[in-house]
Amino acid sequence: MPNLATDTLSVAFAALADPTRRAMLARLAMGEASVSELAEPFNLSQPAISKHLKVLEKAGLVSQGKTGQLRPRRLDLTRLREIDEWVAHYRRFWEQSFDHLDDYLMELQGKQPLGGQAGREQVSSKQSQGKQPKKKGVKKDAGKK
Numbered sequence: 001m002p003n004l005a006t007d008t009l010s011v012a013f014a015a016l017a018d019p020t021r022r023a024m025l026a027r028l029a030m031g032e033a034s035v036s037e038l039a040e041p042f043n044l045s046q047p048a049i050s051k052h053l054k055v056l057e058k059a060g061l062v063s064q065g066k067t068g069q070l071r072p073r074r075l076d077l078t079r080l081r082e083i084d085e086w087v088a089h090y091r092r093f094w095e096q097s098f099d100h101l102d103d104y105l106m107e108l109q110g111k112q113p114l115g116g117q118a119g120r121e122q123v124s125s126k127q128s129q130g131k132q133p134k135k136k137g138v139k140k141d142a143g144k145k
Contacts, residue, residue, distance in 0.1 A: 015059035032072040
């Protein structure tokens with residue numbers, strides 16, 4: 001089992017758990033920013049902002065540049081790519097699980113299974129056209145007397 005204190009994903013997820021730090025990352029996604037620019041939208045002291053930045057830097061999500069005397073912060077995409085790869089593995093697992101569930105439910109209803117991605121696209125196409133999939137066996141007036 002990995003050491004949680006040094007496991008890079010754990011450190012990154014811990015850093016992302018704070019809404020202030022996520023807001024800072026959202027700002028840095030638009031480009032480099034100074035500490036004062038990052039602090040601007042928050043009602044926090046300079047030491048509190050510095051602590052948040054240190055957590056983001058330790059997690060590998062933010063790096064510090066050097067332009068003359070300025071030390072702008074920038075988003076470090078390496079760690080974000082690692083997080084994305086980790087999440088993608090579980091995204092595929094859940095999509096496959098939902099595909100199997102869809103097929104099973106269609107089988108129970110006596111319909112031909114839609115089959116994975118094509119089925120999801122068919123359903124999302126109907127939803128984007130404003131058509132909701134019909135639900136069988138649900139009466140609108142079931143709860144009214």
